Amino acid sequence: MELTLWTYEGPPHVGALRIAASMEGVHLVLHAPQGDTYADLLFTMIERRQRRPPVTYTTFQARDLGGDTAELVKRSIQEAVDRFQPEALLVGESCTAELIQDQPGSLAAGMDLGGAPVVSLELPAYSKKENWGAAETFYQLVRHLLKAQMPAPGTPPPSPQRWRAEGRRPRVNLLGPSLLGFRCRDDVRELTRLLGAEGIDVGVVAPLGARPADLARIPAADANVCLYPEVAGSVCSWLERRFGQPVVRTVPIGIGATRDFLGELRQVLGMEEQPMAPESSSQLPWYSRSVDSTYLTGKRVFIFGDATHAIAAARVASRELGFEVVGLGSYSRELARDVRAAARELGLEALISDDYLEVERAMAEAMPELVLGTQMERHSAKRLGIPCAVISSPLHVQDVPARHAPQMGWEGANELFDSWVHPLMMGLEEHLIGMFRHDFEFVEGHRSHLGGQAPAEPATAPASTVALASGSPGPASEERTPVGTSDPSWDPTGEAELAKIPFFVRGKVRRNTEAYAREQGLALIDGEALYAAKAHFSA
Ligand code: SF4
Numbered sequence: 001m002e003l004t005l006w007t008y009e010g011p012p013h014v015g016a017l018r019i020a021a022s023m024e025g026v027h028l029v030l031h032a033p034q035g036d037t038y039a040d041l042l043f044t045m046i047e048r049r050q051r052r053p054p055v056t057y058t059t060f061q062a063r064d065l066g067g068d069t070a071e072l073v074k075r076s077i078q079e080a081v082d083r084f085q086p087e088a089l090l091v092g093e094s095c096t097a098e099l100i101q102d103q104p105g106s107l108a109a110g111m112d113l114g115g116a117p118v119v120s121l122e123l124p125a126y127s128k129k130e131n132w133g134a135a136e137t138f139y140q141l142v143r144h145l146l147k148a149q150m151p152a153p154g155t156p157p158p159s160p161q162r163w164r165a166e167g168r169r170p171r172v173n174l175l176g177p178s179l180l181g182f183r184c185r186d187d188v189r190e191l192t193r194l195l196g197a198e199g200i201d202v203g204v205v206a207p208l209g210a211r212p213a214d215l216a217r218i219p220a221a222d223a224n225v226c227l228y229p230e231v232a233g234s235v236c237s238w239l240e241r242r243f244g245q246p247v248v249r250t251v252p253i254g255i256g257a258t259r260d261f262l263g264e265l266r267q268v269l270g271m272e273e274q275p276m277a278p279e280s281s282s283q284l285p286w287y288s289r290s291v292d293s294t295y296l297t298g299k300r301v302f303i304f305g306d307a308t309h310a311i312a313a314a315r316v317a318s319r320e321l322g323f324e325v326v327g328l329g330s331y332s333r334e335l336a337r338d339v340r341a342a343a344r345e346l347g348l349e350a351l352i353s354d355d356y357l358e359v360e361r362a363m364a365e366a367m368p369e370l371v372l373g374t375q376m377e378r379h380s381a382k383r384l385g386i387p388c389a390v391i392s393s394p395l396h397v398q399d400v401p402a403r404h405a406p407q408m409g410w411e412g413a414n415e416l417f418d419s420w421v422h423p424l425m426m427g428l429e430e431h432l433i434g435m436f437r438h439d440f441e442f443v444e445g446h447r448s449h450l451g452g453q454a455p456a457e458p459a460t461a462p463a464s465t466v467a468l469a470s471g472s473p474g475p476a477s478e479e480r481t482p483v484g485t486s487d488p489s490w491d492p493t494g495e496a497e498l499a500k501i502p503f504f505v506r507g508k509v510r511r512n513t514e515a516y517a518r519e520q521g522l523a524l525i526d527g528e529a530l531y532a533a534k535a536h537f538s539a
Helices: 012-022 036-046 062-066 069-084 095-100 104-109 130-145 184-197 229-243 255-269 284-289 291-296 307-320 333-345 356-366 375-384 409-421 427-435 463-470 476-480 492-500 503-520 527-538
Strands: 026-031 055-057 088-093 118-120 171-175 201-206 223-226 300-305 324-330 370-373 388-390
Touching: 012 026, 012 036, 012 055, 012 088, 012 130, 026 069, 026 104, 036 055, 055 069, 062 069, 069 088, 069 104, 088 104, 088 130, 104 118, 118 130, 130 229, 130 333, 171 184, 171 229, 184 201, 184 409, 223 229, 223 255, 229 307, 229 333, 255 307, 255 409, 284 291, 284 307, 284 409, 300 307, 300 356, 300 375, 307 324, 307 333, 307 409, 324 333, 324 356, 356 375, 370 375, 375 388, 492 503, 492 527, 503 527
Parallel strands: 026 055, 026 088, 088 118, 171 201, 171 223, 300 324, 300 370, 370 388
Antiparallel strands: none
């Protein structure tokens, strides 16, 4: 048992649903109790799809448990096939159905369904989560549909450079984009355009928008691009092993990564080195070099999300925007190793956790000036009074925008720049508030471009400690309760000097000074102690 309030990922059958709903001509029969249809709303409300996801639930109830639930499964499968006539049928079960062990996949295999391919899914709901479920479903579906095309063992792999001999442009598949992934729709649009300009065609995009017949065309491409390793990692590795298709694994989020991605692609496809596509197609390099961005240098940023987006964000933040990454983590346990490696490069230890309270504690501890995270971190950052931008699923409806808003490629870099800088106080305002502290309107922490009131001073203690103790998440001011009786206290001169420190770093200075005072055995912190601490930490 684990006490859980919020989860970063749903159960694995939601991952299966994501694959079915992303595709055309695929139907999922899910053995699940009445009520599990809640998952429909993820697609009709958050993704704002105009039709129900292609899923038939068996929706068994308590009274069905005394009867033949296996019969109910068979009836649901038959009805789904008769009504929807899918080109491929997925059969799986949700958490509760897993306990009653009806084996819906085997039941479907024993039925005469008129020849539609049937893929039975094993989704261990008590040990795996949504992304794993999506990856497994995608892998099983591709494997099933490509069974007949599998080359005999020992067949030499096709050359990824055969396009030249065949007198055509090189062709790659984009694998991994799906509904409920972060900005997948626009990433695909952006990359298709970008690759087209490089002279590279896009073969199959899957699962998003693909039909089963499209999956059968995957081997016809010269290489696979693994856009979202959480969803397409296992299928890409399998295609590489079985069909000899090379995989491009650099995820093109940010200017540097997009350049590396194109470099890797050209190398795999044996294309000539070309002068790099002009950076001018993205504003990020110039915007981040322009003088207005000087105040961004060294801003402390805490990053958390799925592995793909967290790793990419860390690179953009540290190398392209001049931020200092003070925390990096992910809830994607399957890709923890990659996140750890990225964190090590930044001199950090990665936080791998799916407990949002632990993430919130680490966030409070790191005292960032900006948080890049998921929908959950948005809530935590709000409680702590820290600006935040969302970079990864889980997402809410505002992160499925009507406008074109990719994360990948040149245009994606523009979007990153705007959306990450937007929550920060603007340079002039930051400067003026630092100089004139007694304005009745532009008070400390005020960010007038956001049109709201000033947030509370960033908390110095993890909100969760207080939230748990009091039974509810209290306002930030409650969260600054001193931690213990032996803690040093502040005298008025110390408080006055502390008030001169700019709002967004004050929490960190407060904490450092208190640590210094404890180290020095000071019971009272005055102005002098504050400056002694400052000298001590900058020495
Ligand atoms: S079967 Fe799983 S997803 Fe459905 S209500 Fe129960 S725990 Fe939730």
